[in-house]
Amino acid sequence: MKPLYIIFSFILLVFASCTDVIEVDVPEAPPRLTIEASLDWERGTNGNNQTILLSTSTPYFAEQKIAPVLGASVRVTNEDSGAEFVFEDQNNGQYTATDFIPVIGDSYALEVIYNDERYTATETMVPVSDIVDVYQSTEDGEDEDALEVNVTFQDPPDIENYYFLRFKSEVDAFPELYYIKDEFIDGNEFTIYYEKTEDEDDDIGEFQPGERVAIDFYGISKQYHDYLRLLVDQYEFAGNPFSPTPVPLVGNCVNVDNPENIAYGYFRVTETIQTSYTFE
Structure with a gap:
C-alpha cells in the first residue's frame, strides 16, 4: 500500500501546483x-x-x-x-x-x-382603479396543483390607463412585479394571477396554506410604465444568452x-x- 500512497500524494501535489490565482479587473464607474x-x-x-x-x-x-x-x-x-x-x-x-x-x-x-x-x-x-376581488385558485398557472393569488380590478372606459402591481410573499426575499397597460382591457374587469413555481436554486417554493402575500396596486403614468418595462425585462432575462443587450x-x-x-x-x-x- 505504501507505493500507492506515494503515487496518490504525487498526483495531489501536481494538481495543487497547477492552481493559479486569477485576478479580474472590474471597470469602475464614478459614483452617481x-x-x-x-x-x-x-x-x-x-x-x-x-x-x-x-x-x-x-x-x-x-x-x-x-x-x-x-x-x-x-x-x-x-x-x-x-x-x-x-x-x-x-x-x-x-x-x-x-x-x-x-x-x-x-x-x-x-x-x-x-x-x-x-x-x-x-x-x-x-388615480388607481378599484380592486374588485382578491382570491386564490389553482386554475390559471403553469402547475394545475399549485396555489395562485388572483387580483381582479375594474378598468374605467375610454381612458388610457397604466398600472403597477407588486406581490411580496412574507417568506421570499424579493417581490414579483407586473406592469400593465389597458390597451386590450379598456373598460373591463381584468384579473392578474401570481403563481410561484418551485425553484431549488433560488430557494423558492410554491405557495402554502397560511402563507401571506402583500399586494400593492398603483396607478402610474405612461412614462413610469415604460421605465418599469425596461427594469422588469432586464431583471427577468438576466443571464439568458438569447436576451437583448442590456441598456443603461x-x-x-x-x-x-x-x-x-x-x-x-x-x-x-x-x-x-x-x-x-x-x-x-
Missing part, C-alpha cells in the same frame, strides 16, 4: 447619485408622510453596498397650486416631509441639490447643471391600494 423618490398616496390615508431616499452608487465589490447621501437639499412643488414641500435631512440618507398634500391629476416637480448640482424631475399623480436604465431625474452626470432612480407620484391575502 441615486434618487428613490416614490411618493405613494395610499387610498384611505391623508398621504402627508412621505420619504425620499438618496444614496450614491458603489463599486461592485465594495463592502458598503449603500452609501447614504447627507446634506442635500430636497423639495417637491405642486406645479398647479404652487405649494412647496421641503423634505428634511434625517442624516441617514432619508429625507422626510410630514405636510405633503397629494392631489389626483396635479403635476409635481422634484428638485434635489447635491454637490452644487441640481437634479429635477416632474410627474403627474394618477435611466429614470426621469435630469441633472440640469451637468447633463453627463446622470442620476439613477425615479421620481413618481401615485395613488395606491395596499392589501394582502393569506392562503387557506
Whole structure:
C-alpha cells in the first residue's frame, strides 16, 4: 500500500501546483447619485408622510453596498397650486416631509441639490382603479396543483390607463412585479394571477396554506410604465444568452447643471391600494 500512497500524494501535489490565482479587473464607474423618490398616496390615508431616499452608487465589490447621501437639499412643488414641500435631512440618507398634500391629476416637480448640482424631475399623480376581488385558485398557472393569488380590478372606459402591481410573499426575499397597460382591457374587469413555481436554486417554493402575500396596486403614468418595462425585462432575462443587450436604465431625474452626470432612480407620484391575502 505504501507505493500507492506515494503515487496518490504525487498526483495531489501536481494538481495543487497547477492552481493559479486569477485576478479580474472590474471597470469602475464614478459614483452617481441615486434618487428613490416614490411618493405613494395610499387610498384611505391623508398621504402627508412621505420619504425620499438618496444614496450614491458603489463599486461592485465594495463592502458598503449603500452609501447614504447627507446634506442635500430636497423639495417637491405642486406645479398647479404652487405649494412647496421641503423634505428634511434625517442624516441617514432619508429625507422626510410630514405636510405633503397629494392631489389626483396635479403635476409635481422634484428638485434635489447635491454637490452644487441640481437634479429635477416632474410627474403627474394618477388615480388607481378599484380592486374588485382578491382570491386564490389553482386554475390559471403553469402547475394545475399549485396555489395562485388572483387580483381582479375594474378598468374605467375610454381612458388610457397604466398600472403597477407588486406581490411580496412574507417568506421570499424579493417581490414579483407586473406592469400593465389597458390597451386590450379598456373598460373591463381584468384579473392578474401570481403563481410561484418551485425553484431549488433560488430557494423558492410554491405557495402554502397560511402563507401571506402583500399586494400593492398603483396607478402610474405612461412614462413610469415604460421605465418599469425596461427594469422588469432586464431583471427577468438576466443571464439568458438569447436576451437583448442590456441598456443603461435611466429614470426621469435630469441633472440640469451637468447633463453627463446622470442620476439613477425615479421620481413618481401615485395613488395606491395596499392589501394582502393569506392562503387557506
